[in-house]
């Protein structure tokens with residue numbers, strides 16, 4: 496039996512509770528995990544071509560070693576795969592593999608694969624169980640935990656989906672070694688987000704220890720574990736986002752609009768970069784509304800720049816968006832209520848709050864200034 500050192504974080508959701516296992520080499524636990532979740536289960540691995548060529552054979556060897564039957568569905572890497580057409584391919588592929596309700600889907604990849612495979616699992620046979628095996632930093636600290644699944648629409652990001660909790664999350668730190676520096680950095684934006692929303696001590700720790708995190712030192716495991724604990728606490732208190740879970744969207748309303756304007760072209764902007772610029776905009780907008788001091792705005796900007804994340808819309812390659820384009824995406828955001836916009840704003844580092852009464856004209860004026868400065 497494996498003696499892999501691992502940390503456990505529990506996501507407490509009653510009968511939908513599950514464990515997050517974090518550590519170097521925890522991929523070797525996959526067969527044991529599957530047998531615990533659903534003895535005799537067969538599996539379909541949903542993955543993308545990059546992850547499949549880097550780690551697919553390792554995963555399949557662990558499944559073979561545990562005597563677990565499996566097949567693989569491969570999609571193209573990138574946000575473009577969160578589409579109706581790829582979703583249909585994945586759903587049909589799971590059905591073609593003749594998976595039954597006690598079988599399992601394994602989401603093996605970054606946030607795109609996790610969202611896509613989780614959504615497919617939520618609808619096949621009216622709901623199958625699935626295991627998240629996230630391979631990007633972004634997916635490990637955010638999207639694999641909490642049960643948000645879905646795809647994008649021409650109208651905006653993540654507008655079609657379901658809450659569907661995984662049966663288990665396996666976070667292997669070793670797989671991050673093959674991640675590009677750009678993708679690792681983009682995932683770090685979601686790590687910093689936890690500090691900014693309500694864990695200021697964690698933000699201070701990141702300010703001191705980010706170099707160790709980026710060099711895959713011991714700080715990396717701590718950053719991932721702390722992020723998962725924060726996410727688990729917030730999700731356990733508000734699974735379906737009727738309240739404080741919305742804080743996890745800090746920077747996302749602006750960020751999703753920026754991703755929409757680039758048509759999800761990852762060569763221009765990946766999700767975490769959109770979140771970094773979006774978090775910066777949320778702090779500047781909060782300052783404009785007299786809620787957040789300029790010292791805190793500067794502190795956030797200094798940290799994001801120190802790790803090499805973008806902080807300005809003008810850093811996105813290509814033409815600048817028009818304010819109208821960004822406003823049209825913001826108006827489609829899931830957080831619109833009777834004409835007023837909902838934003839996650841902040842009173843300073845670790846003091847975010849939900850503002851659901853923001854007039855669109857305020858946002859329009861703010862974005863006009865940001866695009867012309």
Ligand code: GLY
Nearest residue numbers: 637641643740743
């Ligand atoms: N990524 C935001 C959430 O899971 O609620």
